Each structure stands twice: as structure tokens, then as C-alpha cells.
Amino acid sequence: MLGTTHGSAGLFLGALSGTVCGGGVSGVIWGAAAGCVAGLLPDIDHPGSMAGRLFRPVSLYLEERWGHRDSPTHTTLFVLFAALPLAVLWLLFGCSAAPFWGAVTGGASHIALDAPTKSGLRPWRYIWFIPQKWRERLYRGKLETGSSLEWLLTAGFLAGTALLVM
Numbered sequence: 001m002l003g004t005t006h007g008s009a010g011l012f013l014g015a016l017s018g019t020v021c022g023g024g025v026s027g028v029i030w031g032a033a034a035g036c037v038a039g040l041l042p043d044i045d046h047p048g049s050m051a052g053r054l055f056r057p058v059s060l061y062l063e064e065r066w067g068h069r070d071s072p073t074h075t076t077l078f079v080l081f082a083a084l085p086l087a088v089l090w091l092l093f094g095c096s097a098a099p100f101w102g103a104v105t106g107g108a109s110h111i112a113l114d115a116p117t118k119s120g121l122r123p124w125r126y127i128w129f130i131p132q133k134w135r136e137r138l139y140r141g142k143l144e145t146g147s148s149l150e151w152l153l154t155a156g157f158l159a160g161t162a163l164l165v166m
């Protein structure tokens with residue numbers, strides 16, 4: 001999927017998390033920001049992506065070592081790991097829960113949106129207590145990156161975000 005789709009999905013789910021968690025406009029904004037960043041972050045394993053361009057040495061290493069979408073960043077464990085600092089701010093320092101839940105849902109949306117594409121991904125790797133056949137299972141579908149469905153999804157996510165912000 002394209003960065004715009006991942007970013008807009010994270011933005012929408014983050015804004016939704018902010019709405020559910022309360023905290024008013026700032027909860028929605030911080031939730032949306034965290035969701036958007038978490039939605040884009042897994043593609044750090046692709047040097048041409050937004051995250052990959054920002055952290056180029058990390059991106060080049062990940063792509064060379066594992067390849068795009070087969071690196072640890074395209075797993076559910078990475079989604080939780082990336083949201084961990086926000087959990088610390090929430091649980092230990094009394095900050096709003098909105099950014100944490102925004103990051104979890106935004107990151108999870110990246111995994112969910114990449115799964116039905118032709119390349120697919122293996123989201124349960126590294127979770128040791130899951131049976132190996134599930135850990136190694138490749139989820140894939142027939143969606144192509146940049147399809148018209150993707151643009152429709154992006155428009156829907158952006159419209160949903162606008163409704164939540166208003």
C-alpha cells in the first residue's frame with residue numbers, strides 16, 4: 001500500500017482513539033499524530049518510503065538484511081514495541097492514553113492493509129508462544145499497490161478524520 005493510505009488510516013484510527021479516550025481536541029490531535037506516525041513507521045524497511053528517507057541508514061540495513069515487508073517492522077510485535085514509549089507516558093506519568101491507542105491502532109492498520117496485497121506479510125513472527133505454523137504463515141491477497149480501491153480508502157479515512165476533528 002502507498003504511504004498516503006497508511007498515513008491516512010493511522011490518522012483516522014488515531015483520531016478515533018482520541019475521541020474514545022476523551023481529552024477533547026488535544027486528545028484527538030495527539031491520537032491522530034501518533035496514529036499517523038505509527039501507520040507510516042513499518043515502511044522504514046523501504047528506502048523510498050517517507051520513514052525510509054528520514055532514517056536512511058536504518059532503512060538500507062533493514063532492506064538488505066530482510067527485504068521490504070519481510071523485516072521485523074512488518075510484524076505485530078513491532079507495532080507494540082513502537083507504542084511502548086507512549087504506554088510508559090500514559091501508565092507511569094499520567095499522560096493521555098490517546099497517543100498510545102492511536103499508535104497501536106495506526107500500526108495495526110499498516111499490517112492489516114499490507115496483508116491483502118500481492119506481496120503479503122507474516123505478521124506473527126517473533127511471538128514465541130504462537131505455534132510455528134501460524135508464526136510463519138504468509139498472509140497475502142490480490143490487491144496491487146496504487147489501485148483505485150486504495151485511493152477510495154484514503155479518501156474515506158481522510159473524510160472520517162475530518163468528521164472526528166470537527
Ligand SMILES: [Zn+2]
Nearest residue numbers: 042043074114
Ligand atoms: Zn508496509
